[in-house]
Amino acid sequence: MAPRAARVGLRARPAGGGRGVARRGGAGGVTSSPPRLLVPGAALRPGALVPLPAEESRHVRARRLSEGDRVVLLDGSGARAEAVLLPGRSAARVLVPLPAAGEPAAAVTVALAVSDPSRVEWAVEKGTECGAAAFLLFAAARSQEAHLRALSARLPRLRRVAAEATKQCDRTVVPRVDGPVPFRDVVSGAVRPVVALVPGAAPLMPGKRPGGTLVVGPEGGLDAEEAAALAASGAALAGLGPRVLRLETAVVAGLVRLLWAEGGDPVFPSPPSDNIAAEGGAE
Secondary structure (H helix, E strand, O other), X not given: OOOHHHHHOOOOOOOOOOOOOEEEOOXXXXXXXXOEEEOOOOOOOOOOEEEOOHHHHHHHHHOOOOOOOEEEEEOOEOOEEEEEEOOOOOEEEEEXXXXXXXXXXXXXXXXXXXXOHHXXXXXXXXXXXXXXXXXXXXXXXXXXXXXXXXHHHOHHHHHHHHHHHHHHOOOOEOOEEEEEEEHHHHHHHOOOOEEEEOOOOOEOOOOOOOOEEEEEOOOOOOOHHHHHHHHHOOOEXXXXXXXXXXXXXXXXXXXXXXXXXXXXXXXXXXXOOOOOOOOOOOO
């Protein structure tokens, strides 16, 4: 009988060098994708010794990584590098810098109305995966006071959600999560151009845009006065079709429309992959 590795189609680990994490590929077999670890503020220069934050050290142990395994380090602000785990698995040595990956060509901030905290958390997670550059929570007319208090206390958790989503989806920059702020701050201070989602407005169409702000109201939507104030400040009012969408669904649909070029081509740069394959493949 053939060895188990041969039966399931696993490739042999190359002699020498560190390991990635084996992953079943498509027709090409198995590639390996190195785990991504967040090391805020670290200088990712070749040869630098980078201590791992306690949370990332726990992650390394949970993944059963070993000394010599390859990882990708992210500083969360735009730098990333390939590194190797050192003895003790609490630090890594930078090998080579890597190009930024996963970042849209246009930066879109999501101005997100205070709503049920679980839905806001979901919106931050999936919005990060869809390419949001930042999230700004704001108190809308239909926001509930209890939700406002809860989200004010939950900001650290929302920032962790954004950080974990950044690693999971292979982005390079962790989106900021700020607020909650009064609605008037969105009207006066939002990065232009501004698109506000309003039920019944003309559909938001895909197309190349320079970034800006996407305003998403709470359950029940922005009220008439809020919509009028945004329109008077120069915002474009747009809809997402005839169905009533939850806040978190509207974030995903709106970002896809804003960050998707006409003709179906994503408005994302395509840098060389930093995935490390067992036999030279790419994820």
